[in-house]
Amino acid sequence: MHLLGSDDLSKKEIGQVFSFADRLASGRGMSVKARTVLALLFEKPSTRTRVSFEAAMAKLGGASIYVDTGTSQMSRGETVSDTGRVLSSYVDMIAARLRSHSDLVELASSSTVPVINALTDLEHPTQALADMYTVTKAKGSANGIEISFVGDIAANTANSLMVIATKLGARVTLVGPKGYGPNPHYVKLARSYGDVSINSDPTEGVRNADILYTDTFVSMGQEGEAEKRRRMFRRYQINSSLLRHAKPDALVMHCLPAHRGEEISASVLEGEHSVVWEQAKNKMLIEEALILYLMGKKLKKRP
Numbered sequence: 001m002h003l004l005g006s007d008d009l010s011k012k013e014i015g016q017v018f019s020f021a022d023r024l025a026s027g028r029g030m031s032v033k034a035r036t037v038l039a040l041l042f043e044k045p046s047t048r049t050r051v052s053f054e055a056a057m058a059k060l061g062g063a064s065i066y067v068d069t070g071t072s073q074m075s076r077g078e079t080v081s082d083t084g085r086v087l088s089s090y091v092d093m094i095a096a097r098l099r100s101h102s103d104l105v106e107l108a109s110s111s112t113v114p115v116i117n118a119l120t121d122l123e124h125p126t127q128a129l130a131d132m133y134t135v136t137k138a139k140g141s142a143n144g145i146e147i148s149f150v151g152d153i154a155a156n157t158a159n160s161l162m163v164i165a166t167k168l169g170a171r172v173t174l175v176g177p178k179g180y181g182p183n184p185h186y187v188k189l190a191r192s193y194g195d196v197s198i199n200s201d202p203t204e205g206v207r208n209a210d211i212l213y214t215d216t217f218v219s220m221g222q223e224g225e226a227e228k229r230r231r232m233f234r235r236y237q238i239n240s241s242l243l244r245h246a247k248p249d250a251l252v253m254h255c256l257p258a259h260r261g262e263e264i265s266a267s268v269l270e271g272e273h274s275v276v277w278e279q280a281k282n283k284m285l286i287e288e289a290l291i292l293y294l295m296g297k298k299l300k301k302r303p
């Protein structure tokens with residue numbers, strides 16, 4: 001089984017991954033089979049996802065190997081599919097951060113071991129799982145929670161979050177400029193699970209929000225249009241005046257890396273509504289849980 005996109009796990013399976021995470025969070029150590037190896041095949045920069053996956057594997061008693069595609073034969077034209085075929089004959093699992101989602105699909109189709117999407121242009125499902133785990137812990141349940149995703153509503157993070165959030169019973173409002181995004185495929189998919197609305201007015205879009213979520217205005221690979229994008233999204237900064245229009249106990253989330261003064265103000269990022277650092281911390285827990293789940297580990301009932 002692979003985790004390539006936000007629709008690859010059912011609600012029940014997400015619940016199982018969250019149960020592994022709960023078990024790990026309670027300090028009850030778990031481990032993978034001895035000598036389990038994870039390859040991290042990364043074509044784009046990363047701080048959190050790379051280190052948290054490596055740390056997750058170390059904590060579970062396995063090992064990991066980081067492969068920067070720029071120093072691999074992929075940089076000289078070796079196909080993604082040959083790379084997947086060979087890597088999967090050495091390791092037990094591959095986490096891949098690739099520019100193009102179709103490359104990830106190609107990698108998975110040639111791999112004989114599970115492949116995890118560690119971010120592509122279209123999706124960031126491990127992030128959305130960590131995000132929704134964070135929401136569940138902070139609010140007791142995701143059911144009925146109103147999430148306003150503010151800013152770049154066509155981002156990979158928005159795509160994955162809207163699907164996983166609605167699957168878990170949350171309602172999503174995508175708050176971004178008129179005529180820009182969101183990705184119709186993901187909106188349709190998310191609407192098959194629950195409510196997704198689209199609003200170009202920032203204050204109306206966050207009214208009743210339990211969660212305000214944002215991501216960078218300039219994703220990796222979009223540097224060439226950075227100025228245009230900063231102008232286009234300027235009205236959609238999460239700051240204290242926008243936060244006043246949400247519910248009084250609203251929480252603020254950001255997948256990071258943050259750009260203070262662009263998509264979020266420094267005071268909100270560090271303020272009392274922010275769960276951003278907890279959210280980042282939960283990435284490792286969810287990755288440990290996912291590795292266990294994809295390796296076929298079963299949770300034994302507590303005695």
Ligand code: CP
Nearest residue numbers: 046047048049255256
């Ligand atoms: N949130 C996230 O994926 O961060 P990195 O790009 O640092 O991995």
Ligand code: NVA
Nearest residue numbers: 155156215219220256
């Ligand atoms: N949308 C961002 C997410 C970074 C974790 C990007 O793709 O750069």
